[in-house]
Amino acid sequence: xxxxxxxxxxxxxxxxxxxxxxxxxxxxxxxxxxxxxxxxxxxxxxxxxxxxxxxxxxxxxxxxxxxxxxxxxxxxxxxxxxxxxxxxxxxxxxxxxxxxxxxxxxxxxxxxxxxxxxxxxxxxxxxxxxxxxxxxxxxxxxxxxxxxxxxxxxxxxxxxxxxxxxxxxxxxxxxxxxxxxxxxxxxxxxxxxxxxxxxxxxxxxxxxxxxxxxxxxxxxxxxxxxxxxxxxxxxxxxxxxxxxxxxxxxxxxxxxxxxxxxxxxxxxxxxxxxxxxxxxxxxxxxxxxxxxxxxxxxxxxxxxxxxxxxxxxxxxxxxxxx
Numbered sequence: 024x025x026x027x028x029x030x031x032x033x034x035x036x037x038x039x040x041x042x043x044x045x046x047x048x049x050x051x052x053x054x055x056x057x058x059x060x061x062x063x064x065x066x067x068x069x070x071x072x073x074x075x076x077x078x079x080x081x082x083x084x085x086x087x088x089x090x091x092x093x094x095x096x097x098x099x100x101x102x103x104x105x106x107x108x109x110x111x112x113x114x115x116x117x118x119x120x121x122x123x124x125x126x127x128x129x130x131x132x133x134x135x136x137x138x139x140x141x142x143x144x145x146x147x148x149x150x151x152x153x154x155x156x157x158x159x160x161x162x163x164x165x166x167x168x169x170x171x172x173x174x175x176x177x178x179x180x181x182x183x184x185x186x187x188x189x190x191x192x193x194x195x196x197x198x199x200x201x202x203x204x205x206x207x208x209x210x211x212x213x214x215x216x217x218x219x220x221x222x223x224x225x226x227x228x229x230x231x232x233x234x235x236x237x238x239x240x241x242x243x244x245x246x247x248x249x250x251x252x253x254x255x256x257x258x259x260x261x262x263x264x265x266x267x268x269x270x271x272x273x274x275x276x277x278x279x280x281x282x283x284x285x286x287x288x289x290x291x292x293x294x295x296x297x298x299x300x301x302x303x304x305x306x307x308x309x310x311x312x313x314x315x316x317x318x319x320x321x322x323x324x325x326x327x328x329x330x331x332x333x334x335x336x337x338x339x340x341x342x343x344x345x
Contacts, residue, residue: 024278024316027315028281028312029313030230035309037305039094039303040092043090043298044088045066045089046297047064049100049283050085051104056108057281062103066087066097072086073087084284106281109277115258115264116256118168119165120167120170122257123222123255124141125141136262137263141218145290147195152196156212157215160177172275174270175268182202182203183202184205191289198211210226211288211289212270213268214252224252224254227267227276229249230248232246233279246312247310248310248312251267251270254268
């Protein structure tokens with residue numbers, strides 16, 4: 024599938040901002056299953072300093088500094104991307120989960136490349152609650168792909184999508200207590216449960232192409248950023264494979280997903296983050312995301328049950344500190 028993706032983030036303030044430093048993760052990654060035909064990132068007002076770099080995970084990030092006084096900052100990315108469904112080897116999918124723990128057995132081929140994603144991170148702690156919750160899926164000898172998929176099914180069934188239930192500072196404990204959250208929370212919960220048992224898994228940010236409800240016209244800019252996770256599957260040789268799972272929509276990630284970046288958790292790859300210098304007392308954040316199939320390439324089926332929200336809560340994305 025081919026998509027044209029627009030991601031526009033607008034910050035507005037009630038007084039001048041004298042200086043704004045930011046970093047954006049809005050450029051889709053070139054991958055074996057994802058070809059990026061074009062991508063452009065524009066910042067308004069025009070930055071005095073603008074640069075694109077590659078971080079330690081291979082993600083493309085955009086750094087900017089706007090030093091002229093401004094009351095509105097706009098970060099906009101447009102991308103043309105082609106995605107195909109990623110294929111996985113049956114041997115990797117059948118690996119028992121106990122044999123896919125890179126920290127416990129560093130002799131596993133590729134263990135060195137996955138080890139960092141098996142340890143705690145700032146937003147994904149190895150909580151006792153998450154470990155206990157995941158244990159029901161990680162039965163002895165069970166194939167990791169089957170166990171992770173079962174855990175995904177359970178998160179989808181047991182937790183309610185509610186943008187009001189959590190914030191970007193919510194913990195795994197908060198999500199377990201409220202039994203609700205948004206896609207980044209569900210990804211973090213699965214990460215915590217799997218990592219607590221030694222399994223390596225990473226946080227993934229991107230977009231999910233959706234269709235409007237039957238009989239409704241497609242509304243430009245009504246999509247949202249999305250998040251999921253990928254579990255490491257060791258292979259006899261090489262670095263292994265990564266099985267991507269979307270607990271918000273209870274499905275394996277396929278050709279309707281555009282991958283932007285990955286890391287240990289949301290804190291590594293928020294769409295936009297930064298620092299501003301201002302006396303402003305109020306600010307507003309507006310996010311528009313549009314993932315449109317390119318003409319002639321067909322349409323995308325809507326994910327999830329009728330009426331269920333499938334994207335990330337825009338209000339929780341990329342808040343600047345003051």
